[in-house]
Amino acid sequence: MKLHCYNRLVRASLLLNSLACQVEREQKKVLGDLEIVEVMCTFIQTKLKNKVCDELLKGxxxxxxxxxxxxxxxxxxxxxxxxxxxxxxxxxxxxxxxxxxxxxxxxxxxxxxxxxxxxxxxxxxxxxxxxxxxxxxxxxxxxxxxxxxxxxxxxxxxxxxxxxxxxxxxxxxxxxxxxxxxxxxxxxxxxxxxxxxxxxxxxxxxxxxxxxxxxxxxxxxxxxxxxxxxxxxxxxxxxxxxxxx
The missing domain is CATH 1.25.10 (Leucine-rich Repeat Variant)
Incomplete structure (x- = not known):
């Protein structure tokens, strides 16, 4: 169950990253208003603390x-x-x-x-x-x-x-x-x-x-x-x- 949830999180994160790279300024603002950046930063900080390097955190x-x-x-x-x-x-x-x-x-x-x-x-x-x-x-x-x-x-x-x-x-x-x-x-x-x-x-x-x-x-x-x-x-x-x- 945990692996399944993790895989869904990874896929969602990669999708958000791809979306943020392609959308225009106003659409990016919407992503910011949803506090997606804050959530992703918290997730990355946890991975750095635990020294986890995977397909989401590339190195x-x-x-x-x-x-x-x-x-x-x-x-x-x-x-x-x-x-x-x-x-x-x-x-x-x-x-x-x-x-x-x-x-x-x-x-x-x-x-x-x-x-x-x-x-x-x-x-x-x-x-x-x-x-x-x-x-x-x-x-x-x-x-x-x-x-x-x-x-x-x-x-x-x-x-x-x-x-x-x-x-x-x-x-x-x-x-x-x-x-x-x-x-x-x-x-x-x-x-x-x-x-x-x-x-x-x-x-x-x-x-x-x-x-x-x-x-x-x-x-x-x-x-x-x-x-x-x-x-x-x-x-x-x-x-x-x-x-x-």
């Missing part, structure tokens, strides 16, 4: 997949401005900064760590409350990390909107945040042009990048990446197909 700290999934979720959280104050503490910022050097799972962990920090940095100097690592150090380490990422990196990611990224493209208060956002657009439109060039056009990203190109404030690396994206989007379809072949 522990030495598992690259778990780390990637956790950072995917943290990246989603960091897109919500009112939650930034909850992430702005020394413990979190230190961990995210360390993850900039992670070698697990391609660049996904590094990319998401940089994304989380980029959102926090975008709030300006006055909002940065962490003494160590300080804001200048975090900016420097993000820039150094991005410079090592191959633009051809394959991604395990699915953007339905570029809204949060485009907000950072407009961010002149933190060149690290702007650098991360423009790199993301350059990578996604290069590796997955069929999907993301269309999305970028639909959301007005081309004009935002043109404004970045006309502005004297961005660093050279940002200007160069922005130009790559603009050129790629404006490229005739025939030429684009020849390059992809």
């Amino acid at each position: 522990f700290s030495d598992k690259g997949e778990l780390l990637r999934n956790m950072m995917d979720l943290m990246a989603n959280i960091a897109e919500v401005q009112k939650l930034w104050q909850n992430l702005m503490n020394e413990e979190y910022v230190t961990v995210f900064t360390i993850f900039l050097e992670s070698k697990k799972d391609g660049i996904e962990v590094r990319y998401n760590a940089a994304g989380v920090l980029s959102h926090l940095l975008s709030d300006g100097e006055e909002a940065w409350r962490v003494e160590s690592p300080n804001r200048d150090e975090v900016i420097w380490r993000i820039v150094q990390a991005i410079q090592r990422w191959p633009l051809e990196s394959q991604r395990n990611i699915n953007y339905r909107s570029f809204g949060p990224i485009l907000n950072l493209v407009r961010c002149f208060r933190s060149h690290a945040s702007q650098y991360w956002a423009v790199w993301a657009l350059c990578n996604l439109t290069k590796v997955y042009p069929d999907k993301y060039i269309k999305l970028l056009k639909e959301e007005g990203g081309l004009e935002i990048l043109r404004k970045v190109m006309r502005d004297p404030r961005p660093i050279t690396a940002i200007q160069e990446l922005a130009k790559q994206v603009i050129d790629r989007v404006q490229m005739p379809v025939e030429a684009s197909e020849e390059i992809n072949d």
Whole structure:
């Protein structure tokens, strides 16, 4: 009987996880109102306490997949401005900064760590409350990390909107945040042009990048990446197909 109930719980949990990954913002809010997240967190805490690793809880700290999934979720959280104050503490910022050097799972962990920090940095100097690592150090380490990422990196990611990224493209208060956002657009439109060039056009990203190109404030690396994206989007379809072949 206990095994039967457990199996039903596992199936229900996996279904909820799949549902949460697919539904839109308002539908996700409904899941939140039902306190499903709180129930699942309690369930996971119990498993961690008992050191149980199964198909529901996919690994522990030495598992690259778990780390990637956790950072995917943290990246989603960091897109919500009112939650930034909850992430702005020394413990979190230190961990995210360390993850900039992670070698697990391609660049996904590094990319998401940089994304989380980029959102926090975008709030300006006055909002940065962490003494160590300080804001200048975090900016420097993000820039150094991005410079090592191959633009051809394959991604395990699915953007339905570029809204949060485009907000950072407009961010002149933190060149690290702007650098991360423009790199993301350059990578996604290069590796997955069929999907993301269309999305970028639909959301007005081309004009935002043109404004970045006309502005004297961005660093050279940002200007160069922005130009790559603009050129790629404006490229005739025939030429684009020849390059992809």
